[in-house]
Amino acid sequence: MGRSRTVAGVAGVRERILAAATELFAEQGYAATSVQQVVDRAGVTKGGLYHYFGAKEDLLIEMYRAVFGERLAALDRIVGQGRDPEWTLRAIIDDIVVGTAAMIKESAAVSRELAAMDNERTQRLQADWRRYQETVRGLIRDAQEAGVFAAVASPEIVSWSIFGVTNSLHTWYRPDGPKPAAAIAEELADLVLTGLRA
Amino acid sequence: MGRSRTVAGVAGVRERILAAATELFAEQGYAATSVQQVVDRAGVTKGGLYHYFGAKEDLLIEMYRAVFGERLAALDRIVGQGRDPEWTLRAIIDDIVVGTAAMIKESAAVSRELAAMDNERTQRLQADWRRYQETVRGLIRDAQEAGVFAAVASPEIVSWSIFGVTNSLHTWYRPDGPKPAAAIAEELADLVLTGLRA
Numbered sequence: 547m548g549r550s551r552t553v554a555g556v557a558g559v560r561e562r563i564l565a566a567a568t569e570l571f572a573e574q575g576y577a578a579t580s581v582q583q584v585v586d587r588a589g590v591t592k593g594g595l596y597h598y599f600g601a602k603e604d605l606l607i608e609m610y611r612a613v614f615g616e617r618l619a620a621l622d623r624i625v626g627q628g629r630d631p632e633w634t635l636r637a638i639i640d641d642i643v644v645g646t647a648a649m650i651k652e653s654a655a656v657s658r659e660l661a662a663m664d665n666e667r668t669q670r671l672q673a674d675w676r677r678y679q680e681t682v683r684g685l686i687r688d689a690q691e692a693g694v695f696a697a698v699a700s701p702e703i704v705s706w707s708i709f710g711v712t713n714s715l716h717t718w719y720r721p722d723g724p725k726p727a728a729a730i731a732e733e734l735a736d737l738v739l740t741g742l743r744a
Numbered sequence: 745m746g747r748s749r750t751v752a753g754v755a756g757v758r759e760r761i762l763a764a765a766t767e768l769f770a771e772q773g774y775a776a777t778s779v780q781q782v783v784d785r786a787g788v789t790k791g792g793l794y795h796y797f798g799a800k801e802d803l804l805i806e807m808y809r810a811v812f813g814e815r816l817a818a819l820d821r822i823v824g825q826g827r828d829p830e831w832t833l834r835a836i837i838d839d840i841v842v843g844t845a846a847m848i849k850e851s852a853a854v855s856r857e858l859a860a861m862d863n864e865r866t867q868r869l870q871a872d873w874r875r876y877q878e879t880v881r882g883l884i885r886d887a888q889e890a891g892v893f894a895a896v897a898s899p900e901i902v903s904w905s906i907f908g909v910t911n912s913l914h915t916w917y918r919p920d921g922p923k924p925a926a927a928i929a930e931e932l933a934d935l936v937l938t939g940l941r942a
Contacts, residue, residue: 600832626812636882688902696938699931699934700923700931703928703931704935706909706912707905707908708905708908709908710905710906710908710909712908713908713911714911716905718904733896733897733898733901734905736895736896737901737936737939737940738939740896740941741934741936742935
């Protein structure tokens with residue numbers, strides 16, 4: 547098999563296991579990846595893996611936390627500044643596009659697999675994602691009711707025109723491509739905010 | 745097991761098999777569904793299934809054709825009318841939202857599973873999907889170069905703000921929900937076209 551450069555460059559055992567799992571899930575999918583393959587690529591023992599992760603599922607959930615936990619924390623920080631809706635929505639779009647692009651492999655693995663899982667733990671993660679969506683929709687709704695944003699489309703459609711771009715990012719964004727994530731974020735914000743101009 | 749009402753209401757053997765497979769793939773995923781389960785729910789014999797479909801994969805590919813083949817044909821009809829870009833983009837958005845909503849179960853099964861497959865046949869389907877995307881982007885690009893649409897965002901971002909909504913539709917659209925698909929399409933078109941107003 548041989549370890550990839552990415553994994554070899556990662557320091558701690560826990561981090562190496564996660565990096566190996568991320569690569570394997572992205573390359574061949576979660577179902578097709580065995581714990582043994584993760585262990586082989588990470589260059590650790592099975593005991594080492596089970597010391598940090600109780601089951602294969604835990605790797606996926608940890609990946610989700612890495613991708614999404616930061617976005618949720620950033621959302622709270624941005625909204626907490628209490629600035630105007632245009633600035634706030636632009637900051638959220640910038641954070642979710644740039645943040646997703648920075649963890650594009652994890653994002654691919656997570657978005658492909660997590661929808662198929664359904665248990666108590668994934669339900670809690672999905673509740674976090676619903677809270678994220680509801681916060682963004684509430685912001686749009688309030689601004690539309692205040693006449694700051696035009697009621698050109700419902701908060702649901704506006705939010706999905708944003709999340710649709712970030713959820714599909716792993717299918718077309720290339721870290722070494724010509725357009726940096728911050729430029730993608732700016733274009734998307736310009737499109738959506740021009741559409742919402744009162 | 746018992747046949748569901750949906751499948752029981754479907755006439756021909758081939759159609760019953762596809763309806764049963766659609767339900768099972770949507771409920772429990774492609775990997776977890778056996779040919780035997782499809783046969784049981786459809787109320788046909790294994791021989792009956794293999795008469796129409798050589799393998800389980802063929803069921804998924806046929807589902808994709810049902811979801812996407814019509815959209816591609818509609819795209820060609822719409823573009824073929826040679827009308828102005830605003831009318832054309834609005835008609836495309838209407839067709840893809842309403843058409844996807846009308847086959848929401850197939851759409852869920854297909855979008856979850858097809859990305860994980862990679863062989864000659866799925867590559868041909870993906871080439872069709874690329875042609876669809878390229879046609880829409882070409883339309884936006886031409887209109888921006890002609891000054892009919894504002895260059896507020898690149899054709900890629902504009903197209904993904906549309907496809908993101910339709911690709912995620914199966915996660916939130918409910919056929920018995922308060923908002924008909926045509927209304928969703930209209931809001932999305934209003935948002936995108938207001939953003940593109942020169």
